[in-house]
Each structure stands twice: as C-alpha cells, then as structure tokens.
Amino acid sequence: MEKTYLNIELIFEKLTAFATKVLGNSISFIIALIMVIFWWSTNLFTSNNMHQNIGDIIFGTTFLSLFIIQKSFNRNSALMHLKINELISSHEPANNSVMNTSLKTEKEIVELYKEYIETEDTVDEELDNALKEINIENQI
Helix, strand or coil: HHHHHHHHHHHHHHHHHHHHHHHHCCHHHHHHHHHHHHHHHCCCCCCCCHHHHHHHHHHHHHHHHHHHHHHHHHHHHHHHHHHHHHHHHHCCCCHHHCCCCCCCCCCHHHHHHHHHHHHHHHHHHHHHHHHHHHHHHHHC
C-alpha cells in the first residue's frame, strides 16, 4: 500500500513540476493571450449584458495574471536555488545533501528537515550544557 502511495506521490510531483514549467513559459502566455483576445473579441461585442462583459474582462485578466505570476515565481525560485547552492558549495563543512533540493521529492525534503531539526535540538542541548558549566565556574 505504501509503495503505491509513493508511486502516486512521485507521479503527482512530476505532474506539478511539468505544469509549473508550462504555466511559467513565455509561449504559454502568448497562446493564452491570443485565446483571451479571441474570446473577448467574439463575446464582448456580441453580448449586450454589461455585467457579463465586465465579468469576462476580469476573468480574462485574472487568467493571464496566472501566467505572469508563475513566470515571475519560476525566475525568482531559480535565482534563490542558485544562490543557496553557491553558498552551500562555498562553505566547506556544509552538508551537500541540501543542494538542488528542487530536484528532490517531498519525502526526501521532509527527511532532510527532520534531520536538521534533530541536529538543532542537539546543538541547543550542547549550548545549554556549556552555558550551565560556565555559570557554575563563574559562581566558584
């Protein structure tokens, strides 16, 4: 059962990655723009209902905004990943397993997150112990 779930999850992740690339593509925006202009030209001049025309304009503008926002998000996300990868690779003791996390599955990302939470808890405990020792030494 878990293997089936993991396969479905992997397929879904591939589908969302594909959809993200398609929606953030300039050609997709141009195709959508042509479709919206065609839709507006056929519906706006043939309909006498002002509310429907306003709704169509708002809907078309919102539809086109989706492509613009996705393109911007893809660009910013790629820049952020590049900068993070640069910082990780320049820091010698850094764990390289966090590089290219955009290529990892959600399950792998959650496992990395849990690993870092455990590491953070261990570091916090060590710092607390060190502070207690310093306080004890200062009191003597």
